Amino acid sequence: MFLAGAGLSLAQRTGELPLTPTTDGLYLANARVAGQEGAFVLDTGAEVTALEPAFAARARLETSTSSRRIIGLTQVEDAGVASVDIDAGPIRRTASDAAILREALPYPAEADGLLGLSALLPDDAAIVEIDFRDHAFRFHTAETAPEPNFESAWLDLQPSPNNLSVWLAPVELDRVGGAALIDTGVPFLVMNEAYERVLKAKGRLEPIEITGFDENADRPEVVRIERLKLGSVVWKNVPVYVLESPAFAALGRKDEPTLILGASAFKDMKMVIDIKEGRFVAAPPEYFDEDRRACTGSRISCAGNVTRMTRS
Numbered sequence: 001m002f003l004a005g006a007g008l009s010l011a012q013r014t015g016e017l018p019l020t021p022t023t024d025g026l027y028l029a030n031a032r033v034a035g036q037e038g039a040f041v042l043d044t045g046a047e048v049t050a051l052e053p054a055f056a057a058r059a060r061l062e063t064s065t066s067s068r069r070i071i072g073l074t075q076v077e078d079a080g081v082a083s084v085d086i087d088a089g090p091i092r093r094t095a096s097d098a099a100i101l102r103e104a105l106p107y108p109a110e111a112d113g114l115l116g117l118s119a120l121l122p123d124d125a126a127i128v129e130i131d132f133r134d135h136a137f138r139f140h141t142a143e144t145a146p147e148p149n150f151e152s153a154w155l156d157l158q159p160s161p162n163n164l165s166v167w168l169a170p171v172e173l174d175r176v177g178g179a180a181l182i183d184t185g186v187p188f189l190v191m192n193e194a195y196e197r198v199l200k201a202k203g204r205l206e207p208i209e210i211t212g213f214d215e216n217a218d219r220p221e222v223v224r225i226e227r228l229k230l231g232s233v234v235w236k237n238v239p240v241y242v243l244e245s246p247a248f249a250a251l252g253r254k255d256e257p258t259l260i261l262g263a264s265a266f267k268d269m270k271m272v273i274d275i276k277e278g279r280f281v282a283a284p285p286e287y288f289d290e291d292r293r294a295c296t297g298s299r300i301s302c303a304g305n306v307t308r309m310t311r312s
Contacts (some may be wrong), residue, residue, distance in 0.1 A: 006115065011029070011149070013092075013143040014138075014139065014140045014141065015089060015090020015091065015136045015138065015139055016089065016090065016136050016137070017029050017088055017089040017090060017091060017120075017136065017137040017138070018030075018089065018135060018136055019136055019137060020039070020135065021135060022107075022108040022110065022111075023108070023118055024044070024073055024107040024108040024187050025066065025187035025188075025262075025263055025264045025267070026041050026042075026107065026108055026184070026187050026263050027041070027042045027132070027135065027184060027263065028041060028042070028108070028110070028111060028187070029042055029088055029089075029115055030088070030089075030221055031086060031087060031088035031091075031115065031212065032085075032086070032087040032088070033049070033055075033059070033084050033085070033087075033090075033098065033112075033113070034053065034059040034061055034082070034084040034085065034098075035059065036055065036058055036059045037057055038112030038113065039110055039111060039112055039113040039186075040088075040111060040112055040113050040114060041105075041108070041113070041114045041115065041185050042109050042115055042120070042130070042137060042184050042185070043114040043115060043116055043183070043184060044117060044120075044130075044166070044167055044182050044183060044184045044185070045118075045166060045181055045183025045184065045185045045186060045247070045260065046115075046116030046117065046183070046185055047113050047116055047117060047118060047164060047165050047166060047311075048096075048097050048098065048099055048116045048117075048118050048119070049084075049086065049096065049098040049099070049113065049114060049115055049116045049118070049119045050096070050098065050099045050100075050101050050113050050114040050116065051082075051084075051098050051100050051101065051113040052101055052105060052111070052112050052113050053100065053102065053103070053162070054104070054111040054112075055099060055113055056080075056082070056100045057085075061082040061084065061098075061100065062082060063080030063081060063082045064080070064081055064082075065079075065080065070167075075242045079099040079100060079102070080100040081097050081098065081099050081100070082097075082098050082100060082311070083096070083097065083098075084096055084097075086098075088115065088119070088120050090139075091119065091120065091122075093119055096118065096119055096132060096136075097118065098113075098119075101113070103202065104252050107162070107187065108255055114185055117165055117166065118142055118165070120137065120139075121139065122139055122141065124141045124142065125140070125141060125275050125299065126140055126141055126142040126274070126276050127139070127140040127168075127268065127272065127273070127274055127275070128140075128265070128273040128275060128276060129271065129272050129273075130184065130271040131183040131270045131271075131276050131285065132263075132266045132267055132268060132269050132270065132271070133268045133269065133284075134285070134287050136274070142276065153170045153231055153232045153281045153283065154231070154274070154277075154279040154280070154281050155170060155230070155231040155279060155280050155281065156169075156170075156275075156278060156279050157169055157279060157280050158170065158179055158252045160251050160252060160253075160284060161251065161252030161253065162250065162251060162252040164250065166181060166182075166183075166249060166251070167181070167182040167273065167280065168180065168181055168182075168230070168251070169182060169230065169231070170231075170287055171228070171229065171230050171259055171261070172227075172228070172229040172230075173191065173195060173199060173225050173227075173240070173257075173259065174199060174202070174204040174225055174226055174227055175227065175229075176195070176198050176199055176202065176204070176257065177253075177257070178191075178254060178256070178257030178258055178259055179256065179257070179258050179259070180240050180257070180258070180259040180260070180261040181247065181251065181258065181260045182261055182271075182280070183261060183262055183263075183281045184262070184263045184266070185262075185263075186260055186262035186263065187263055187264050188239075188240075188241060188258065188262045188264055189228075189238065189239070189240045189241065189259065189261060189262050189264070189265060190240065190241045190242070190243050190245060190259070190260040190262070191223075191240050191241070191242055191258070191259050191260075192242075192243075192244060192245070192253070192254065192257070192258045192259075193242065193244050193252065193256050194248075194253075194255050194256055194258065195241050195257035195258060195259060196223070198257055199209030199223075201284070204226070205223045205285065206223060206224040206226075207221065207222070207224075207240070208222045208223060208224050208239055220241050220243055221241070221242040221243075222239050222240065222241055222242070223239075223242060224237060224239060224240075225237075225238045225239075225240050228240075230261070230265075230282065230283075231280075231281065231282070232276050232283065233269075233283060237263065238265075240259070245260065247260060248266055248274040251295045266282060268284065269282055269283060269284055269285070270282070270283065270284070270285040270287075296298075
C-alpha cells in the first residue's frame with residue numbers, strides 16, 4: 001500500500017523533521033532538493049514530491065514525461081518528472097522521483113512545492129508520527145518504534161481501489177459512512193458529489209454562505225456537517241467544501257462517498273500511523289501520554305469548528 005523510496009540510508013533508523021505552520025493552515029518543512037534550499041508543504045495526500053515551476057527552473061532540472069499522478073486537490077498527469085536528491089533533516093533520498101507542477105500552488109505563497117509520501121517514508125518505516133501541536137514529523141523503524149498500545153482507537157487503513165500509496169480511513173459524516181483521504185497538503189475539508197447526494201437524500205445538509213470571494217468568481221459550495229466522526233474523534237458543526245476534485249477519480253472513488261480530510265482538522269492533535277499493520281489513530285497529544293493511552297474508551301468532541309477541542 002505504501003511506496004518504497006529509493007536511496008534512503010538504512011542507518012537512519014529514526015528521525016524528526018521540524019515543521020513550520022503557515023497562515024494557510026498547512027505545515028512547511030525545510031529541505032534541500034536537487035541542491036537548492038526550499039520550504040515544502042508536508043503532503044500526506046501526495047504519492048510523490050512535487051516542485052513549483054520556479055523552483056524547478058532554479059534547480060535547472062531535466063525532466064522526462066510520466067503518467068505518475070499527484071493526489072490531492074492538484075492532480076498532475078503526464079507531468080514532467082525529474083530524478084532528484086532530497087535532504088530534509090533525518091531524511092536522505094537519492095534519485096527520488098519529483099513531478100514538476102505546471103502552475104504555482106494556490107497556497108501557501110512561501111512554498112516551493114510538496115513533500116509527498118515517497119520522500120517522507122523510509123523503506124523500513126514501522127511507525128510514523130505527525131505532531132501538529134509540537135510541529136514535528138517523526139518516523140521509527142521496527143527496531144526503534146515505541147510499542148503502540150491504542151487498541152480501542154485504531155482505525156484500519158483502507159487500500160485505494162487504484163492501488164495508490166495514500167492513506168484512506170473510514171469516516172462518518174452525520175452518520176453516513178465513507179472513506180477519508182488523510183491529506184495534510186490541503187488546509188480544509190472537501191467532500192465529493194457522491195457524498196453530497198447521499199446526505200441530501202437523507203435531508204442532512206445545511207448550506208453555508210461564505211464571503212471573501214471575488215463577486216465574479218465561481219463560489220464553491222460549502223455545507224455544514226453537524227457530526228464528523230473519525231474513529232474515536234468527533235468534530236461538530238464542521239464546514240466542508242463540495243468539489244468534484246480530480247483526486248476522487250484518481251482514487252477510484254468518484255462514485256463512492258469520499259472526504260478529503262485536510263490539515264485544519266488536525267490542529268493541535270497528534271497522528272500515529274502504524275505502517276506495518278496498516279492502521280491509524282489521531283487524538284490530542286495528551287491521549288498519548290503513558291498514563292492516558294490514546295482514546296481508551298474516551299471520545300473527543302470539537303465544538304464550533306475543527307480547531308476548538310474539548311474532552312467529553
